[in-house]
Amino acid sequence: MSAYETVIGLEVHVELATKTKIFCGCSTQFGGEPNTHTCPVCTGMPGSLPVLNKQVLKYAVAVGLATNCDITRYCKFDRKNYFYPDNPQNYQISQLYLPICRNGHVDIETEDGTKSIGIHEIHMEEDAGKLIHDEYDDCSYVDFNRSGVPLIEIVSEPDLRSADEVIAYLEKLKMTIQYLGASDCKLQEGSMRADVNLSVRPVGQKEFGTRTEMKNLNSFKAIRRAIEGERERQIDMIESGQKVVQETRRWDDNAGDSYAMRSKEDAQDYRYFPDPDLVPISLSDEFIADIKAAEPEFREAKKTRYTSEFSLPEYDTDIITGSKRMADVFEETVKFGADPKKVSNYLMGETMRILKEKELDPQDITFSSASLAKLIKLQESKAINGTVAKEVFEVMFFEDIDPEEYVKEKGLMTVNDEGALRAVVEEVIKNNTQSVSDYKNGKEKAIGFLVGQTMKAMKGKADPASVNAMLKELL
């Protein structure tokens, strides 16, 4: 078998974090009862008129600037015509002729160093409604709450060559867009969706092979598996003398396989034309300069600053800046006077553990930075020990409590009464003669057992270091 090169281009849809839809004043809030966020505009009623949400334009320009695109000063919307029940107008309002951003690029880190991935264009468009199928009825049902939710579609050049590169590119986009606050970019929840265009060609061949487009990829894992699966499928076809057919395929992650959705025979003819209901957009230098000026500190800059300002190891900065929300919590907590490395430890340790356990995203963090700062101070002043601190943190993660009050209320303060501690330690020594003699015979580890017994007798409210010291003193 000869060697093949994989050529991949991505179409990434990102749901923008606006309060209202792109062309009407309906809420974009998730999880409402079906059709409670709808109006004549987003259900495509005749005579209704769309009006552009200015925030959509601002977010699209912000993403374009952050990905080094040229901003199209004079742009407009076009209608993409197709029939489908989730699309009530029978056309989707999108941009074909003059997309808002063009000719950009983002840099990704690969094994062979930094690589620039071209962005062909970014355009604004509206999302469709949601179709629900009833197993028993011969009908489908439509909920238009998502209809008209603003999207941007980021179309890359076919510059990607492997699943690793694709994931690095998506991570980069996700971080950039999250930091801009333009979207939360959650693949699982569909606020970021990637379609993969993939072809293979013998190494050294200049022309591209025939490509397929793969849809329904809702995790980085699924994307990786789909890319590897599709690459194998195409190579097998070529090796066995068949031809790859240009088609749209749907990835089934459970089956680990894809199947054809639409082939070229019924290729869509979208008959794009300028939407006469929406007037053109003409952007001034000022409009663009204002957005540029409001640009946040991005991930790379934050990482560098955390290293120089707080002397955090790269491992820490990598995890903390891995989500905008976590970076915000870190900075706020430090501002409240907490030690940066201790804050970092809480975020990397306990926070990540709970997030993983509850299958939450760092963007879902709700605990207050002030509380975390208080908790760290309680621990620093030895008012509570590490075990208690972890317990309090777990409560604090889910409930809005004040750690100081909580500790007082529940009586979790460390007992700093030396006399009381001495009495308990003496009792423990008396009751554990075996461990005591082990320790005295040079078994250093035996002291751990005695510390444990003392902590137990103190109901966990002692400072382990003090217990250790007291034991050593009395033995």
Add this chain to the structure above:
Amino acid sequence: MANIISDETIEYVGILAKLELNEAQKERAKKDMADMLDYIDKLGELDTDGIEPMSHVFDVKNVWREDVVTNTDDRENIIKNAPGEKNGMFEVPKTFD
């Protein structure tokens, strides 16, 4: 009549528009479309070099609104437009992609 619409074209346009036309309707549609294209062809008689394509008749631009929720739940009225309804949703023929 300079433009001639072929049977294949009218068939294809019918598919795109989800219209089923009988023979008489097809013939009429072919003539109508040809007439429309002839009319548009008049533009070809003019010198349009250097003229930007126009998408709007009025010289209006930058019509937009602030990102503020102005619509409240009006499902009861919206759903009245549905051909059929169940559990607050529009009922449509069974459709898979």
